[in-house]
Amino acid sequence: MKRAIKDHSGDFAAILVLLVVSVFVAGYILTKQGLRLPFISSSQYTLNAQFSTAQAVTPGQGQSVRISGVQVGEIGGVTLSNGMAVVKMDIDQEYKHLIHTNATALLRPKTGLKDMFIEVDPGNHQAPVAKPGFTIPIGNTNPDIDVDEILASLDGDTRSYLNLLVNGAGEGLSGKGGDELAQVLERFEPTHRDLARVNQAVAVRGEDLRQLVNSLQRLNTALATKQGQIIQLVDSSAVVFRAFASEDGNISRALVDLPGTLSQTTDTLNKVQTFAKLLGPTSTSLLPAAHAIPAANAALSALAKPSTPIVQNQIRPFVVAARPLVRNLKPAAENLSAATPNLTKTFVTLNHFVNMLGYNPGDTEHGYLWWLAWLDHNVRTLFALQDANGVFRPLFLQASCATYTQLLSNLNIVQAGLGSEFEGLLNLAPIVGPDGVCPSTGTTIASAYKSYAAKHPQAAAETAHVKSNGQLTGNVSALDQFAPQLAK
Numbered sequence: 001m002k003r004a005i006k007d008h009s010g011d012f013a014a015i016l017v018l019l020v021v022s023v024f025v026a027g028y029i030l031t032k033q034g035l036r037l038p039f040i041s042s043s044q045y046t047l048n049a050q051f052s053t054a055q056a057v058t059p060g061q062g063q064s065v066r067i068s069g070v071q072v073g074e075i076g077g078v079t080l081s082n083g084m085a086v087v088k089m090d091i092d093q094e095y096k097h098l099i100h101t102n103a104t105a106l107l108r109p110k111t112g113l114k115d116m117f118i119e120v121d122p123g124n125h126q127a128p129v130a131k132p133g134f135t136i137p138i139g140n141t142n143p144d145i146d147v148d149e150i151l152a153s154l155d156g157d158t159r160s161y162l163n164l165l166v167n168g169a170g171e172g173l174s175g176k177g178g179d180e181l182a183q184v185l186e187r188f189e190p191t192h193r194d195l196a197r198v199n200q201a202v203a204v205r206g207e208d209l210r211q212l213v214n215s216l217q218r219l220n221t222a223l224a225t226k227q228g229q230i231i232q233l234v235d236s237s238a239v240v241f242r243a244f245a246s247e248d249g250n251i252s253r254a255l256v257d258l259p260g261t262l263s264q265t266t267d268t269l270n271k272v273q274t275f276a277k278l279l280g281p282t283s284t285s286l287l288p289a290a291h292a293i294p295a296a297n298a299a300l301s302a303l304a305k306p307s308t309p310i311v312q313n314q315i316r317p318f319v320v321a322a323r324p325l326v327r328n329l330k331p332a333a334e335n336l337s338a339a340t341p342n343l344t345k346t347f348v349t350l351n352h353f354v355n356m357l358g359y360n361p362g363d364t365e366h367g368y369l370w371w372l373a374w375l376d377h378n379v380r381t382l383f384a385l386q387d388a389n390g391v392f393r394p395l396f397l398q399a400s401c402a403t404y405t406q407l408l409s410n411l412n413i414v415q416a417g418l419g420s421e422f423e424g425l426l427n428l429a430p431i432v433g434p435d436g437v438c439p440s441t442g443t444t445i446a447s448a449y450k451s452y453a454a455k456h457p458q459a460a461a462e463t464a465h466v467k468s469n470g471q472l473t474g475n476v477s478a479l480d481q482f483a484p485q486l487a488k
Helices: 002-007 009-032 147-152 156-172 177-204 206-225 227-245 248-358 368-382 401-412 415-426 439-455 457-463 476-480 483-487
Strands: 044-051 064-067 070-081 084-092 104-109 116-121 464-466 472-474
Touching: 044 070, 044 104, 064 084, 070 116, 084 116, 147 248, 156 248, 177 206, 177 248, 206 227, 206 248, 227 248, 248 368, 439 457
Parallel strands: 064 116
Antiparallel strands: 044 084, 064 070, 070 084, 104 116, 464 472
8 A cells, every 4th residue: 555655656646635625625615605614614693683574585595694785694594473574693703792782674685586685783882782592673673565565555546646647757758858857846946945934934933823822722622611601602692583583473472581581691691701701811811922913924024025026036937837848748648547547457467476476375385486596596506617526517327237238338349449438438337347336237247357368368468357356457448359248
């Protein structure tokens, strides 16, 4: 053994170097594919996050956890707890002092195929650092929202009006609408500036307005507490006025009823006196607000005077300039209104199609989007041209032992030495050898070769030899001489 290594030291050193390089390349590839090697990869600790839904979250597919766009970990698993999805996050140890208990988490897709990742806001230093096993509550998380969920929150009329508005605006602004829309938005600038001045003037009188509203609220509250007495007063007055409005023949009867009416009126007035006692302090409280009304009117008058030229010279030209655009939008709006039923059916069909693609039946089955990602992964693996073995495409051959034997025989009887070259390329001899997957065929070959060696010892000594255990070694092309016998 030592002599063989010494005689072939160069080859032995080359093999060791290739072995070390292959181990290094394999480790690098496995690390990039997400495999964590012991004693090499950094350790991780676990945090959890509750979400109302964890659609498209697939642990083990390299879905990451990020902070400000930097990957700090990976999604390690997802479970269901009390109707909420609990997503397990494996965070690298170097970021263990970064995430706090007031952190927030957003579930977002990286691609249109819903390749999800979790964006974490680590929170601030007002809260303690999150310990391993801490769960971010659902109040601090937000799942991914699909477009169909936004549209589903709108009623049918709103969706129709939204479609009408978007498509009508697109047709109206086609070609020339961009410049006209820009001019319209430019004319809004003076209006926004004047509205800011109006808001500032109103804010100055905010205290007076609050006091006025408060006093009116107190008055209405007081009136509401005496609602029964007021109704009774109105009813009694109605009875009196109806009595006076009756015909002459009823006057006598009214006079007869007058004492009772007066008595009822007296009782009502006594109750009204209580109301008046409450109304007096209320009216007194309203006096400051009434005194402030003239000043507020004066301020509004001072604001209205400079606003008149703005309305006359800016808002009115803006309306005149916008009328051609409105006229251009009218035909598009009419056509869009006629096409809206078909558009509604189209979007409903598209919504059903998207729901079908995104539907996940459960743990025993997967949705179409999952199988699409699985197919993409297999296709990428199939058409990869380079791996740790070099730029070769993998090939798998399957045949019976008889087929391999026949193929080996045919290759070894090819003229001009091509048989040995092809056999070396396909490496069929180890398969049919005694230690291969076809030991019976290998035994037959060895027996045939022994018979051949007994008849042609000189030729057999130059090409190959047989060990004591019957295994054929040396130059495999030695089978060229007795392959026809073996083929029989």
